Amino acid sequence: MEPTPFSLVSSIAANPLTAHQFRAEVDPEWTIGGKPNGGYLLAMMGRAAAAVGQHQHVIAASAHYLSSPDPGPVNLEAEVLRGGRSASQVRVRMEQEGRPRVEALFTTGTLDVDTKPFWEAGLPPRPVAQPDECLRIPSSSPSGLRVAIMDQVDLRIEPSTLGFANGAPSGRGELRGWLALPAGEAFDPTSLLYAVDAFPPATFEIELTGWVPTLELTVYVRALPAPGPVQVLQRAQLIDAQRVDEACYVWDSTGRLVAHGTQLAGIRLG
Amino acid sequence: MEPTPFSLVSSIAANPLTAHQFRAEVDPEWTIGGKPNGGYLLAMMGRAAAAVGQHQHVIAASAHYLSSPDPGPVNLEAEVLRGGRSASQVRVRMEQEGRPRVEALFTTGTLDVDTKPFWEAGLPPRPVAQPDECLRIPSSSPSGLRVAIMDQVDLRIEPSTLGFANGAPSGRGELRGWLALPAGEAFDPTSLLYAVDAFPPATFEIELTGWVPTLELTVYVRALPAPGPVQVLQRAQLIDAQRVDEACYVWDSTGRLVAHGTQLAGIRLG
Numbered sequence: 001m002e003p004t005p006f007s008l009v010s011s012i013a014a015n016p017l018t019a020h021q022f023r024a025e026v027d028p029e030w031t032i033g034g035k036p037n038g039g040y041l042l043a044m045m046g047r048a049a050a051a052v053g054q055h056q057h058v059i060a061a062s063a064h065y066l067s068s069p070d071p072g073p074v075n076l077e078a079e080v081l082r083g084g085r086s087a088s089q090v091r092v093r094m095e096q097e098g099r100p101r102v103e104a105l106f107t108t109g110t111l112d113v114d115t116k117p118f119w120e121a122g123l124p125p126r127p128v129a130q131p132d133e134c135l136r137i138p139s140s141s142p143s144g145l146r147v148a149i150m151d152q153v154d155l156r157i158e159p160s161t162l163g164f165a166n167g168a169p170s171g172r173g174e175l176r177g178w179l180a181l182p183a184g185e186a187f188d189p190t191s192l193l194y195a196v197d198a199f200p201p202a203t204f205e206i207e208l209t210g211w212v213p214t215l216e217l218t219v220y221v222r223a224l225p226a227p228g229p230v231q232v233l234q235r236a237q238l239i240d241a242q243r244v245d246e247a248c249y250v251w252d253s254t255g256r257l258v259a260h261g262t263q264l265a266g267i268r269l270g
Numbered sequence: 271m272e273p274t275p276f277s278l279v280s281s282i283a284a285n286p287l288t289a290h291q292f293r294a295e296v297d298p299e300w301t302i303g304g305k306p307n308g309g310y311l312l313a314m315m316g317r318a319a320a321a322v323g324q325h326q327h328v329i330a331a332s333a334h335y336l337s338s339p340d341p342g343p344v345n346l347e348a349e350v351l352r353g354g355r356s357a358s359q360v361r362v363r364m365e366q367e368g369r370p371r372v373e374a375l376f377t378t379g380t381l382d383v384d385t386k387p388f389w390e391a392g393l394p395p396r397p398v399a400q401p402d403e404c405l406r407i408p409s410s411s412p413s414g415l416r417v418a419i420m421d422q423v424d425l426r427i428e429p430s431t432l433g434f435a436n437g438a439p440s441g442r443g444e445l446r447g448w449l450a451l452p453a454g455e456a457f458d459p460t461s462l463l464y465a466v467d468a469f470p471p472a473t474f475e476i477e478l479t480g481w482v483p484t485l486e487l488t489v490y491v492r493a494l495p496a497p498g499p500v501q502v503l504q505r506a507q508l509i510d511a512q513r514v515d516e517a518c519y520v521w522d523s524t525g526r527l528v529a530h531g532t533q534l535a536g537i538r539l540g
Contacts, residue, residue, distance in 0.1 A: 059513070060486040060534050062332030064359045064375045066352040081370050082336040087485065089334045091361075091373060100351050103361060103375055105334045107485050107534075115511040118540025119476055122443050122507035173392050206389055215357065215377050216330040218488040220534045222510050237392035238527055240492050241385040243329070245530070247517075257508055260515070262532055264330050264377075264490045270388025 003152040003182035004029070006191050010043045012076060014051070020078045022048050026096075028071035029152050033145040035068045038214040038263075039197025040149075041102050045092040046193050048078040049106035053088035057111045057189040061219045063104035068213070069096040086110075111189060111224045117256070126251050127176035127233055129158045134177045135165075137200070143210060147200075154180040154229070155198060164204040173206045173236035175199050179250075180229035187225040187252070192259040196248045199234040203244055203267060206236060212244065212265045219261035228253030239270050273422040273452035274299070276461050280313045282346060284321070290348045292318050296366075298341035299422050303415040305338045308484040308533075309467025310419075311372050315362040316463050318348040319376035323358035327381045327459040332488045333374035339366040356380075381459060381494045387526070396521050397446035397503055399428045404447045405435075407470070413480060417470075424450040424499070425468060434474040443476045443506035445469050449520075450499035457495040457522070462529040466518045469504040473514055473537055476506060482514065482535045489531035498523030509540050 009030055015021040030040045046058040074096045081089040087109040094102040134156035139147050157177035163170040179198050181191060196219045201212040231251040236244055244267045250259040279300055285291040300310045316328045344366045351359040357379045364372040404426035409417050427447035433440040449468050451461060466489045471482040501521040506514055514537045520529040 060334065062334065062375060062486060062488055064330070064332065064351070064377050066359050081334070081373050089336050089373065103351050103359065105332060105373055105375060105486075107334050112511060115540070117508060117510045119443065119506070119509040121441070122505055171391070173389065216332060216375075216488070216490070218332055218486070218532065220486070220515055220532075222508060222513070222515075235392055236389070237530070238387060238492060239389040240387045240527070241382060243492070245490055245492075257510075260507070262488065262490075270385070 005183055005185050006181045007185060010040060010047065012044055012047045020052050022076040024074050024076060026069055026071045026074055029148045031071060031148045033211060036071065037149055037197060038065055038217055039194040041094060042104060042217060043190050043193040045076060045094055045102065045104050046106060046190050048076045048092045049090040049108055052078040052080055053090045053108040054083045055088050055108040055110050057109060058106050058193060058221055059087065059109040060107040061104055061193055063102055063217045065102050065214050066100050069094065069101040074101065113224055115223065120257065123257055124233060124249060126255060127158065127231060129176065131156055131178040131229060134158050135162060143208065152182055153198065161205055164208050169205045169207060171206060173202050175202050175205060175234045177232055178229045179232055186227040187230055189221045192221050192225060192250060193219050195230055195232065195250045196259050196261040197263065199232055199248065202234045202236040202246050203239065207269055209268050212267050215264045215266060217261060217263040219259060221259045223256055223258045225252035225258040226254045239267060242267055242270055275453055275455050276451045277455060280310060280317065282314055282317045290322050292346040294344050294346060296339055296341045296344055299418045301341060301418045303481060306341065307419055307464065307467060308335055308487055309464040311364060312374060312487060313460050313463040315346060315364055315372065315374050316376060316460050318346045318362045319360040319378055322348040322350055323360045323378045324353045325358050325378040325380050327379060328376050328463060328491055329357065329379040330377040330490050331374055331463055333372055334486050335372055335484050336370050339364065339371040344371065383494055385493065390527065393527055394503060394519060396525060397428065397501060399446065401426055401448040401499060404428050405432060422452055423468065431475060434478050439475045439477060441476060443472050445472050445475060445504045447502055448499045449502055456497040457500055459491045462491050462495060462520060463489050465500055465502065465520045466529055466531040467533065469502055469518065472504045472506040472516050473509065477539055479538050482537050485534045485536060487531060487533040489529060491529045493526055493528045495522040495528040496524045509537060512537055512540055
């Protein structure tokens, strides 16, 4: 079966009666162990933010995950908090069966095609391995969990950061690789919200655990991405009191840093 | 004049008629060029989140800054989005003169005194300079702006990262130093929300500019801090399209990483 384009599985439909309510359908294939990917949900919510605000691109997104929705219909409600000249702020809530599932705040603006980085010396080094040197992650996982989403996207990881796949994590807490959307669809600021949460937990390269549920995810979109796959660096910083934070960096096919983010997640370690 | 304790200047008063509304007073001394520090505002909002939720400690906070309030009274409105066994999620809005100023989401939980880090190899190295090797930042700044807050807190920066004070930024976009609250008041999870935004922009060590307004600030509180001053590392990652992101790390006096965060801000460079 052909994978469905990201623009379709993350699409939202406006409620004809109100300007700020939307319906969406969480796709059963964009899941890990039956639960939807958090960045995928954030992308749907980002579409609602861009639809109601005065600016088309999400610049900053912060989501708190309350209770994972199941695949199927969800309702989105968006409220413009402030509409400014250069930026707008929008709040979006995702509900399912009358219960709030994800709440997120967005700052939207306009990303200009003609900008270039002024200073980037504080970024981590961009990984060097090319896609054909990386291994595609299958939907079957070492833990037995079905990671259905891996049959939709093409996610490849450098063999040197894939120790966990052979039961021998490197201990470095870092994953490097590439991500392509179904049918090679080009990334845009909305799908970059997914890209920042697409990789497996970098903690797998410390110790393999079960589900690492995201509590909070913040994404900054820094530039319009060029067509083609994106390069991803995902790394853990600290595991303390059964919580871990991870930083994620996303470069486009021209080597420009286009998005990055951080997340705090629960983990059964420590 | 003696500085006022942080617990007092960030205190909130419950509205006797409703359980979820609060009043607070933005102190004119906790300002930079007359505008309140964003982390200070977030700490007030964190108090409201902890007051209405079922858990006393902020674990994760994400704020979007709409329009800076002036010193004086502000209203806070908190809504519990979900109250769980181990964590709650709360939304807080700060208003002044009927206009929303800051909107923030919080995940609250309980930080246990008995935990210790399980893995911390992904953190940047903790700075080595002691407080007496660092220079206290005065309230008068090179740009002529009065940074009143520096007469309240004791904020010291390593001379090796203070090039900007002599008109010679190092170009590394990094500041290292120490922070103490007025009268040596101990830090807690609420005041750590301020600590993550206390330092001057790390971009001063790239190129000195005017006001660098925060658009979004995310803070993760990782552990209960020991008494005493905290050690801070603030660094810029990327300046692109007149926006910069900065990461900030805060260690307590025993050398434990207790809070960290990221922010996206506007900047007149690039």
